[in-house]
Amino acid sequence: MTIASLIDTPSELTDAASSKTAIVLMTRVRLARNLAGNSFPGWAKPAQREEVLAACREAVAATAPMKRSLSINVDELSELEKQILVERHLISRELSGAKAGAGVVISKDQTVSVMINEEDHLRIQVLRSGFQLKKTWAAINELDSALEDRLDYAFSPTLGYLTACPTNLGTGMRASAMMHLPALVIGNQMEKVVRAVNQLGMVVRGLFGEGSDASGSIFQISNQTTLGEAEEEIIKRLGTVLNSIIEHELNARQKLLEADASKLFDKIGRAYGILQNGHLLSSGEAMNLLSLIRLGVDLGVFPDAHRCVIDRLFIEAQPGHLQHAQHGEFEPGQRDLLRAGRLRAEFANFAKPNFTLSSDGPN
Amino acid sequence: MANPLKCDLCSKPATVHLTQIVNNKVHKVDLCEECAQAKGVTDPSGFSLADLLLKASLNPEPAAGGMKCEQCGFTQADFKKHGRFGCPACFDTFNSIIEPMLDTMHKGTTHTGKVPQKALARKTLSDRLTKLELDLTEAIKSERYEDAARTRDEINQVKHSFGQKPPR
Numbered sequence: 001m002t003i004a005s006l007i008d009t010p011s012e013l014t015d016a017a018s019s020k021t022a023i024v025l026m027t028r029v030r031l032a033r034n035l036a037g038n039s040f041p042g043w044a045k046p047a048q049r050e051e052v053l054a055a056c057r058e059a060v061a062a063t064a065p066m067k068r069s070l071s072i073n074v075d076e077l078s079e080l081e082k083q084i085l086v087e088r089h090l091i092s093r094e095l096s097g098a099k100a101g102a103g104v105v106i107s108k109d110q111t112v113s114v115m116i117n118e119e120d121h122l123r124i125q126v127l128r129s130g131f132q133l134k135k136t137w138a139a140i141n142e143l144d145s146a147l148e149d150r151l152d153y154a155f156s157p158t159l160g161y162l163t164a165c166p167t168n169l170g171t172g173m174r175a176s177a178m179m180h181l182p183a184l185v186i187g188n189q190m191e192k193v194v195r196a197v198n199q200l201g202m203v204v205r206g207l208f209g210e211g212s213d214a215s216g217s218i219f220q221i222s223n224q225t226t227l228g229e230a231e232e233e234i235i236k237r238l239g240t241v242l243n244s245i246i247e248h249e250l251n252a253r254q255k256l257l258e259a260d261a262s263k264l265f266d267k268i269g270r271a272y273g274i275l276q277n278g279h280l281l282s283s284g285e286a287m288n289l290l291s292l293i294r295l296g297v298d299l300g301v302f303p304d305a306h307r308c309v310i311d312r313l314f315i316e317a318q319p320g321h322l323q324h325a326q327h328g329e330f331e332p333g334q335r336d337l338l339r340a341g342r343l344r345a346e347f348a349n350f351a352k353p354n355f356t357l358s359s360d361g362p363n
Numbered sequence: 364m365a366n367p368l369k370c371d372l373c374s375k376p377a378t379v380h381l382t383q384i385v386n387n388k389v390h391k392v393d394l395c396e397e398c399a400q401a402k403g404v405t406d407p408s409g410f411s412l413a414d415l416l417l418k419a420s421l422n423p424e425p426a427a428g429g430m431k432c433e434q435c436g437f438t439q440a441d442f443k444k445h446g447r448f449g450c451p452a453c454f455d456t457f458n459s460i461i462e463p464m465l466d467t468m469h470k471g472t473t474h475t476g477k478v479p480q481k482a483l484a485r486k487t488l489s490d491r492l493t494k495l496e497l498d499l500t501e502a503i504k505s506e507r508y509e510d511a512a513r514t515r516d517e518i519n520q521v522k523h524s525f526g527q528k529p530p531r
Contacts, residue, residue, distance in 0.1 A: 036486075040447065040448060042447050043435060043437060043445075043447070043448075043450065148482045152485065153479045154451035156454060157478075158472075158474060160474030161474075161479075162454055164447040165446065165447050166464060166468060167468055169469070169474075170469065171477065225469040226469065227470065227471060227473075228473060228475065230477070
């Protein structure tokens with residue numbers, strides 16, 4: 001498979017998330033693995049990096065989920081292609097800026113990606129749309145075991161899988177969920193939630209990981225520690241935390257409606273108006289407006305079937321995807337013009353809002 | 364003001380004092396205004412305390428002499444600079460500085476999760492093979508032909524249990 005055909009295939013994330021798990025947009029598990037007897041990528045000499053890259057690319061491409069995958073070196077990718085892969089969460093920002101001797105293998109359906117010579121020799125990742133922690137773990141566990149057949153992992157009985165950074169020792173696993181939490185943001189409760197989640201040993205980050213902002217009220221929640229607990233226990237604990245965040249978000253929505261429904265409907269209605277008629281939209285503003293429309297879908301203001309349109313636009317409104325769709329590179333100012341045009345076209349055919357909710361309230 | 368607290372990251376006077384309780388363990392970090400800003404401590408959308416603690420724990424001066432990994436040449440000073448290790452063998456070399464770090468960083472200090480059984484079994488076999496081959500050379504050299512024959516049989520057996528795959 002080529003990078004061009006991969007980019008032209010929609011990402012797993014644009015798949016319709018069912019309404020039951022609407023608050024969790026995506027589940028992701030990643031494993032950090034290294035090869036015994038080789039220096040970590042950040043310390044390895046160029047020749048050593050190339051050797052590890054070749055060995056890993058071969059081993060990864062031979063596994064079942066990677067049939068007809070895209071296997072490519074980072075220096076073969078253009079800046080725009082890298083940006084698109086970052087926006088789809090298929091590679092990290094760190095890998096996109098990597099020096100020579102780094103690569104990635106991405107499955108045909110874009111649910112599996114293995115980064116080679118990022119911070120560790122292997123960063124294996126499986127993602128699924130919606131709330132599917134156990135299934136995602138089962139899939140990555142199987143892939144990891146298949147790789148273990150071909151590669152000698154660096155492992156210590158006491159410290160577990162050995163990783164370049166001691167914060168990843170043990171399981172080398174980071175399990176995360178991308179959550180849409182607009183009511184907690186509107187109700188100014190996010191700070192409280194972040195603090196509570198931190199105390200439970202979990203971390204909250206913005207949409208694109210460390211240091212990114214939470215535009216569109218989208219947050220990533222993941223486990224902070226990796227050593228001293230088995231993978232299944234971490235997954236179970238994270239699941240409990242996520243369920244309690246979902247409950248808080250649903251309560252916050254209920255509260256907003258009870259306190260002053262017209263205030264909330266006003267926000268949703270205005271967002272609809274701007275998306276239908278705006279002419280200049282930055283990606284941050286677009287994300288926040290789309291987030292309100294998505295909340296509208298959850299509340300029954302727009303039909304359920306439109307949620308997947310929003311989830312697709314969350315990705316297509318990003319700078320890389322926008323420029324790819326317009327076949328060129330554009331300055332941020334020009335992009336805002338193009339983005340607004342794109343969204344106007346999408347929303348010209350979008351359902352009209354229906355603000356008369358059924359008597360039993362929103363779901 | 365006697366002995367004001369210094370920033371854990373840059374040793375300017377600390378004005379931000381952060382205490383966080385994770386898994387019933389108390390973590391304290393003292394930062395100057397600039398580092399607090401740079402690390403996003405004031406950002407309500409969250410920051411990684413683990414990273415901060417890691418960097419802060421690197422700051423105390425390393426014991427005189429400093430250690431060096433024989434496998435990859437990585438030194439304690441390198442770790443202080445990068446916050447990452449050089450190779451898997453570094454975890455043996457720097458065990459004495461890693462161990463105290465783990466206690467604040469993780470939930471426990473011993474791995475209880477998945478074990479790469481197949482990779483480990485393969486390593487055991489290949490270590491055994493290396494040893495047997497040495498024994499064989501030794502036996503032939505000292506003309507102990509009966510031992511040599513027995514060792515050769517054992518080698519064949521081990522090779523057989525590798526199956527189709529040649530040993531690495």
